[in-house]
Every structure is written in structure tokens, then in C-alpha cells.
Amino acid sequence: MRSIELLESNVRSYSRSFPAIFSRARGSIMLTDDGRQLVDFLSGAGALNYGHNNHQIKAAITEYLASDAVVHGLDMATPAKLEFMETFCSVILRKLDLQYRFQFTGPTGANAVEAALKLSRKLTGRQNIISFTRGYHGMSLGAIAASGNRFYRTASGASLSGATFMPYDGYFGPAVDTADYLRTTLMDESSGVDRPAAILVETVQGEGGINVASKQWLHSICTIAKDVGALLIVDDIQMGCGRTGDFFSFEFAALSPDIIIMSKSLSGYGLPLSMLLMREELDAWQPGEHSGTFRGNNLALVSATAALNIYWRSPIFSQGVKRMGEIMRRRLEAVASGYGNGFAVRGRGMVLGFDCGATEIAELTTRNAFSKGLVVERCGPDDQVVKFLPALTMDDETLNRGLEIFEDSLAETMKRARMAVS
Numbered sequence: 186m187r188s189i190e191l192l193e194s195n196v197r198s199y200s201r202s203f204p205a206i207f208s209r210a211r212g213s214i215m216l217t218d219d220g221r222q223l224v225d226f227l228s229g230a231g232a233l234n235y236g237h238n239n240h241q242i243k244a245a246i247t248e249y250l251a252s253d254a255v256v257h258g259l260d261m262a263t264p265a266k267l268e269f270m271e272t273f274c275s276v277i278l279r280k281l282d283l284q285y286r287f288q289f290t291g292p293t294g295a296n297a298v299e300a301a302l303k304l305s306r307k308l309t310g311r312q313n314i315i316s317f318t319r320g321y322h323g324m325s326l327g328a329i330a331a332s333g334n335r336f337y338r339t340a341s342g343a344s345l346s347g348a349t350f351m352p353y354d355g356y357f358g359p360a361v362d363t364a365d366y367l368r369t370t371l372m373d374e375s376s377g378v379d380r381p382a383a384i385l386v387e388t389v390q391g392e393g394g395i396n397v398a399s400k401q402w403l404h405s406i407c408t409i410a411k412d413v414g415a416l417l418i419v420d421d422i423q424m425g426c427g428r429t430g431d432f433f434s435f436e437f438a439a440l441s442p443d444i445i446i447m448s449k450s451l452s453g454y455g456l457p458l459s460m461l462l463m464r465e466e467l468d469a470w471q472p473g474e475h476s477g478t479f480r481g482n483n484l485a486l487v488s489a490t491a492a493l494n495i496y497w498r499s500p501i502f503s504q505g506v507k508r509m510g511e512i513m514r515r516r517l518e519a520v521a522s523g524y525g526n527g528f529a530v531r532g533r534g535m536v537l538g539f540d541c542g543a544t545e546i547a548e549l550t551t552r553n554a555f556s557k558g559l560v561v562e563r564c565g566p567d568d569q570v571v572k573f574l575p576a577l578t579m580d581d582e583t584l585n586r587g588l589e590i591f592e593d594s595l596a597e598t599m600k601r602a603r604m605a606v607s
């Protein structure tokens with residue numbers, strides 16, 4: 186058999202960070218074909234919040250497949266789709282007193298981002314989108330245009346227009362309220378910034394380095410959007426579906442965004458499924474005006490419904506996520522303070538970032554971790570932040586084992602760094 190290196194494009198990336206052949210996975214454990222067992226703190230970059238091959242969710246889709254129910258039907262009506270929307274309304278939206286219409290887009294997060302931007306522009310007749318420094322919204326041209334990362338922007342090979350970047354919460358340190366800056370700029374008829382169709386925001390920036398927006402800042406952004414007649418779009422692709430403790434990442438701030446974008450863990454099983462939730466009066470689409478072959482794939486809708494029924498009918502799951510998030514935070518903060526002032530811990534719920542302050546330290550640490558049995562990736566503008574994204578269904582023992590491997594790996598890195606200095 187020829188190797189991945191010969192067959193697959195140079196563009197491949199995770200197979201470089203994690204050089205192994207992964208053959209099977211269950212829950213938070215991944216198995217390689219040479220018999221290694223690894224703890225997974227990557228969770229498909231947030232697409233596997235309920236773990237790999239979650240057996241309860243799997244039961245629902247194997248039953249669906251066995252019954253010859255419709256798997257692909259473009260966007261035809263099916264019982265699976267109706268049941269998903271009804272379940273989502275009753276399990277998630279009703280208790281938050283929110284009402285939205287569902288739009289299923291093509292299967293990737295970027296597809297849903299494009300649809301949200303398109304709808305905002307259509308509704309307002311404006312073109313500009315306010316997005317934020319270090320934001321990440323996907324790889325299609327409209328989504329890259331609203332994403333900060335220079336590496337991705339350059340690779341697009343096109344002139345990226347239609348977005349104005351504003352400083353995210355904390356971008357200039359704690360002393361500067363960047364929401365004030367945004368308000369002043371948008372209210373000033375001579376600021377040079379066009380009135381926006383939408384403000385597009387992540388409540389915690391995932392790829393951007395686990396930067397956490399405060400409740401107060403999010404409230405201000407929400408009010409500014411209203412005052413300038415722009416739609417507030419929350420990109421909850423990575424931070425939604427329980428990652429921060431609640432189903433939506435903005436629940437702690439009691440926001441009601443005009444549009445919510447969901448993908449990644451929405452299907453609950455790693456199957457591709459993306460959607461927009463839009464306030465009813467914003468549903469300005471003409472029939473078929475935005476389309477796609479794979480919208481609302483029924484198998485993914487069935488697994489998504491199962492995930493809602495299994496995990497979100499009672500508050501117990503959400504409480505567990507918050508509790509485990511605290512375990513992670515306390516332990517990582519203790520590790521950071523043990524080394525003095527060089528490291529910082531950020532995050533909310535079960536998404537934590539350990540900022541190493543230097544690319545090499547983070548890189549060596551994640552590489553050590555992989556050789557010791559932990560899959561964990563990096564994020565941030567210089568890939569200097571170790572990003573902890575364990576499955577929300579993880580048991581305490583596996584969680585602690587993963588954290589221990591990280592601690593050992595960091596200790597090894599620091600020992601080597603000290604040796605290099607002396």
C-alpha cells in the first residue's frame with residue numbers, strides 16, 4: 186500500500202500533527218492501527234461534543250438506515266426533518282423563550298456563514314459586515330473575508346472585500362472598551378466605515394486563540410447592532426451545542442441574536458449538518474433563492490434529534506459540563522501559576538486555552554503529548570495556545586488522565602528549554 190504522503194495532497198494538516206493511522210474510536214479514546222490508545226482532546230475540532238461513535242446516538246441512525254427511510258431527499262419534507270425541528274423547538278428554544286425559523290444549508294459551517302451574510306445583505310441593502318480581529322468563520326470566500334488569519338486570507342488568492350474588522354473584547358488589554366470604539370465608529374457619519382448589514386461575532390473565539398468575550402461586551406455589541414440597524418449574527422458553530430456549558434454559547438448573556446449559525450456538533454455524531462436560525466420576520470428568501478444538494482441530510486437530522494433527546498431534556502448534562510470545565514480550569518491555572526507569569530489560561534465551560542506565550546513551547550508540548558497518548562491541537566495567531574476541547578461526555582478519570590499527560594508534556598518541554606538556556 187502506498188503512503189498517505191504520496192497519495193494525499195500537500196494541503197493535509199491533521200495527519201501531520203498526529204502522525205498515526207487512526208482505525209477506531211469510541212467515546213474519548215482513539216485507537217491507532219499499531220495498537221496505541223490515545224485520549225482525544227481535539228474532538229474533531231468541536232464536531233464530536235458527544236464523543237466518537239456515541240452508542241446511544243448510533244442506535245438511532247442504525248435503526249433509521251435499517252428501515253429504508255429516506256436518507257437523501259434534497260430539501261424535501263421528511264418525518265426526520267419535521268421531528269428534528271419540533272424537538273429543537275421544544276427541547277432548546279422554548280425554555281429560552283426564543284422563536285426561530287430553520288434554514289438548512291449545505292453541510293459545512295462555511296456554507297451556513299455564507300447564507301447568513303447573504304441574507305443580511307439582502308435584508309438591509311448594505312454590503313459591509315463588521316467582524317472581529319482574530320475571528321474565524323470558514324474557508325469559502327465570503328467567510329474568509331470576515332476572518333482575520335493572514336495565512337488563510339493570502340491563500341484565498343482573491344481580493345477579499347465586504348468586511349471591516351473591529352477589535353474584539355480585550356484586544357487592547359483590559360483597560361480599553363473596544364465596544365465603545367465600535368459604537369463611536371459606527372455612529373460617526375465621517376468615520377469611513379460603511380453602515381453594516383450585520384455584526385458577525387463568536388462569543389469565544391476558537392481558532393483565534395480561545396479569546397472570551399464578556400457578558401457586558403456582548404450586550405454592548407447587541408445594542409450597537411440594534412442602534413445602527415444591523416443584524417446580530419452569532420457564529421455558534423464551534424462554541425454551540427454545549428461547549429461552553431449551555432446549549433448556546435450566548436445563553437449566559439441572555440442574548441437573542443437575529444441569526445444563529447450552527448454546525449460542527451449539531452448532528453451529534455460527526456455527520457455534516459449546518460443550519461441558520463433566523464428570527465421569523467427576517468425570513469426574506471424567495472423560494473429556492475439559496476440552494477444546495479446536501480441540505481439537511483436526514484441521517485444527520487436523525488442523529489441530531491437523538492442528541493437533543495438524550496442530553497438536553499434535563500439540566501443534568503449542562504451541569505456536568507460546567508463542573509468538568511471547572512476541574513479543567515482549576516488544574517490548568519495551577520499548572521500555569523506553578524511556572525510563574527509566562528502562561529495564561531482562558532476559556533468558558535469545556536473549552537480552555539493554555540497560552541504558552543511562544544509558538545515553540547506550545548508546539549513541542551503538543552508533540553510530546555501525542556507521543557505520550559494525547560491528541561490536542563493548537564490555536565491562536567501564532568499557534569501558541571494549546572486548545573482543550575474534550576468531549577462533553579468524558580468521564581472524570583479520562584479527563585484527568587489527559588490533563589496529566591499535558592502537564593507531563595509541558596514539564597518535559599520546560600526542562601528542555603531550561604537546558605538549552607543554561
Ligand SMILES: *Cc1c(COP(=O)(O)O)cnc(C)c1O
Binds near residue numbers: 294387391423424449
Ligand atoms: C469550524 C468553524 C467554521 C467553519 O466550519 P466548516 O465546517 O469548517 O466550514 C466557521 N466558524 C467557526 C467559529 C468555526 O469554528
